[in-house]
Amino acid sequence: MKRFGILAALLASTSFASAQQxxxxxxxxxxxxxxxxxxxxxxxxxxxxxxxxxxxxxxxxxxxxxxxxxxxxxxxxxxxxxxxxxxxxxxxxxxxxxxxxxxxxxxxxxxxxxxxxxxxxxxxxxxxxxxxxxxxxxxxxxxxDTYSQSVGTAKSVLEQGKDSWFLLTADYAFGHQMAAEITRVVEAGGGTIAGSVNHPLGSPDFSSFLLQAQASGAQIVGLANAGTDTINAIKQAGEFGIAQGGQNLAGLVIVISDVHALGLETAQGLLATTAFYWDxxxxxxxxxxxxxxxxxxxxxxxxxxxxxxxxxxxxxxxxxxxxxxxxxxxxxxxxxxxxxxxxxxxxxxxxxxxxEMYLVEVKTPAESTGAWDYYKVLRTIPPQDAAQPLEQSACPFVKGN
Amino acid sequence: MFELLGIPPQALFGQLLLGLINGSFYAILSLGLAVIFGLLNIINFAHGAQYMLGAFVAWMLLNYLGIGYWWALLIVPIVVGAFGIVLERLMIARLYHLDHLYGLLLTFGLALIIQGLLRNQYGISGLPYSIPPQLAGGQNLGFMFLPNYRGWVVVASLAVCVATWFVIEKTRLGAYLRAATENPTLVGAFGINVPRMITLTYGFGVALAAFAGVLAAPVYSVNPNMGADLIIVVFAVVVIGGMGSILGSIVTGFGLGLVEGLTKVFYPEASSVVIFVIMAIVLLVKPAGLFGRAA
CATH class of the missing domain: 3.40.50.2300 (Response regulator)
Structure with missing residues (x-):
C-alpha cells in the first residue's frame, strides 16, 4: 500500500511536470x-x-x-x-x-x-x-510605434491646416525612423518638411536647434524624440518664444511623466497619441x-x-x-x-x-481637477488605423505567407 | 542677403550668442574646478553633483519654504558650500597626502551617491522651476529672439568669473592662497592657518558650482543627471584651458561654448563630440593646456 502511494505520488508529479514543462x-x-x-x-x-x-x-x-x-x-x-x-x-x-x-x-x-x-x-x-x-x-x-504616433498626432495637426514642418530628431534608430514616418504622413497629407536637424541623444540644451527651427519659418516644430529630450525641448521652446512667433510644437512621443515634469502651465494644449490613460x-x-x-x-x-x-x-x-x-x-x-x-x-x-489608441490633449491648469488629471481624450483611433497594415510589412516571415 | 558658408549671418550671430550663453555655464563650472584643483590638488569629480544640488536646493527652497529665485541665488551657494566644507573636513582632507587618483575616486563615489539618492526620490524627468517674473519674456534683436533670462545668465556668470579672478590674482587674500599652494609649511610659519584656508577654498569652489546650478534651474530641467551630463564636458574645458589655470578656465569656457554653438549650425551631429576632439588635439600639441604652465 505504501509502495502504491509512492508510485501514485510519482505518477502525479510526472503528469504535473508534463502539464507544465x-x-x-x-x-x-x-x-x-x-x-x-x-x-x-x-x-x-x-x-x-x-x-x-x-x-x-x-x-x-x-x-x-x-x-x-x-x-x-x-x-x-x-x-x-x-x-x-x-x-x-x-x-x-x-x-x-x-x-x-x-x-x-x-x-x-x-x-x-x-x-x-x-x-x-x-x-x-x-x-x-x-x-x-x-x-x-x-x-x-x-x-x-512610430507609425501609430505619426498617424495619431501628425495627422491631427495636418487636419488643422498646419502643413509646413520642421523636425527635431534624436540622432539614432528611433529618431530617424520617427522622422521618416512623419515625413511620409505629412507629404501624403499635402504638407512639406521645411527642414530638420539631428540632435545627440540626451541633449541638455536645445536652444540652438530651436533657433534653426525658428529661422525655417515652418508652422509646426515636430519633436521626433522622447523622454527628457522632449521635456527639455518643450521647456526651452517656451523660453525662446516659439509660440509667440506663430509656430506650434508637436511632440510625437509624449508620456504622462513628461507632462508631470513640465507642469500643466508649460504643457497645456500639447497633443499626444497614447495607448493608455489611467483615468x-x-x-x-x-x-x-x-x-x-x-x-x-x-x-x-x-x-x-x-x-x-x-x-x-x-x-x-x-x-x-x-x-x-x-x-x-x-x-x-x-x-x-x-x-x-x-x-x-x-x-x-x-x-x-x-x-485602439487615443489622441489626447493636455488640459489647462484650470481644467485639471487634481494630481495627474492631465488629459482630455479628443479622439479614439480605431485599431485598424493605429498600426501599419500587415500587407505593407517588410517582415520576411509575414511576407512569405 | 549674403550668406556665409551657406548660413545666413543672422542665424550665425544667433548661434554665436547661444554659444556664449552655454559658455557661461562651462566657464563658471570650470572656474570652480580650476580653483579647487589649483589650490587643493583635488580633482573634484563631485562638481557636477554639487551643481545639480544647487538647482535642487533652489527648487526645494521654492517648494517647501516659498523662497524665490533671487534669495536662492544668495542662500543656495552658502548652503551647498557649507555642505562642501563638511565633506572636505570629514573625508577629502584625509587624502591630501595621497595620489590624485584617491581624491578623484572619492569625489566620483560621492557624486554617484548624491545622484542616486535624488534619483530615487525625484525620478529622472526633472522638476519644473519657473523663470523669475522680472526676467520673463525676451528681446527681439533682429537676428534672434533673446530671452531676457539668458542675457542675465551671461552677465551674472561673467561678473562672478571676473570677481573670482580678481580676488585670486590681485588681492592679498589671493596672494596668501597662491603662496599656500606653493609652500604650505612656509605660509603656516607666517601664522596663517593653512588648513582652514584650504577648507574655505573648497567651500568656495563648491559654492560656485551651486551658483551655476541656480542659474541653470529655470532653463535646463532640474533633474539628478543634469550635472553628470555637463561635468565631463567641463572637465574637458579645464584640461584644454590648463589644469588649475583660473584665467584659462574662464576664457576656454566661453571659447568652447562658441565653438560648440558653431558646430550646432554646421554639423549638429558632432556637437557633443567637438569639445573632446579639441581636447585631444590640445593634449597632443600642448599637453599642459592652452594657459597651463608645464610642470
Missing part, C-alpha cells in the same frame, strides 16, 4: 530598460514593478507556476544590452525580456531573441523596424491606483503595457503548458488579449498588438 522549473522574465538616464521615467524601474503586479494578478503561485522577475539597466547602450541579454538567456535561464525602451537596444536584443527562440515583450521602443526588417517570430511589439475607465483607474500605491506615481503607457504583455505571456504559458519560446509565441498570437490595457486586443502574425 518549464525549463529549469521557473519562468524568468527580465525587465531590461533605461533605469538611470533619459528614459528612466519613461519605463524604468516602475516598469519592472508593473511586471511584478502582473505576476501577482496572474496568481502564478496558486497555479503551481514559479515566476521570477529580474531587472537591469541597459544605459541606452546596445552593446551593454546585447551582452546582458545573451548572459540572461544563456546562463541565467531567462525565458523572456520585457520593456526594451530605446529602439537601438530593442533591435539588438530582438535579434538575439530571434536567434535563440526567446520571447521579447517590447513595450518601450518605438521603431516599426521591430515588426518589419528586424522582426522576430518570438518578438512582440506591444504599445506604440479612462474603471478598470484602468483600479489598476492605476494600485500602481500608484506601490510606486508613488501614476503609470504611463509603457508601464501599463509591460503589465499587459507579461500577463498575456504568462497566460499563454499556462495554456501551452510549456515555456518554450516559439510554442508560447504561437499561443500568444492565437489567444485574445484581455485586460484593462487592451480589452479585446489581438496579436498579429508580425507580433504587433492591435488595439
Amino acid at each position: 518549464l525549463s529549469d522549473g521557473v519562468v524568468r522574465i527580465g525587465v531590461l530598460n533605461d533605469q538611470t538616464g533619459t528614459y528612466a521615467d519613461f519605463g524604468g524601474l516602475t516598469s519592472a514593478e508593473a511586471a511584478r503586479m502582473a505576476v501577482e494578478d496572474f496568481d502564478a503561485e496558486a497555479k503551481g507556476i514559479k515566476v521570477e522577475i529580474i531587472s537591469a539597466d541597459h544605459q541606452n547602450k546596445a552593446d551593454v544590452a546585447s551582452a546582458l541579454a545573451r548572459r540572461w538567456f544563456d546562463v541565467d535561464g531567462v525565458d523572456a525580456i520585457a520593456d526594451l525602451t530605446n529602439s537601438a537596444v530593442a533591435i539588438a536584443v530582438n535579434t538575439i531573441g530571434k536567434e535563440m527562440g526567446k520571447v521579447t515583450l517590447m513595450t518601450g521602443p518605438a521603431t516599426t523596424r521591430l515588426t518589419n526588417e528586424d522582426c522576430s517570430p518570438t518578438g512582440f511589439h506591444w504599445v506604440f 479612462r475607465d474603471d478598470a484602468s483607474r483600479e489598476w492605476s491606483k494600485r500602481f500608484e500605491e506601490r510606486t508613488g506615481r501614476m503609470p504611463g503607457m509603457v508601464q501599463a503595457g509591460t503589465y499587459s504583455s507579461v500577463l498575456h505571456y504568462l497566460r499563454a504559458i499556462e495554456a501551452a503548458g510549456t515555456d518554450d519560446g516559439p510554442t508560447v509565441a504561437a499561443k500568444m498570437k492565437e489567444m485574445p488579449v484581455d485586460d484593462f490595457f487592451a480589452p479585446g486586443g489581438t496579436v498579429r502574425a508580425d507580433g504587433r498588438l492591435i488595439k
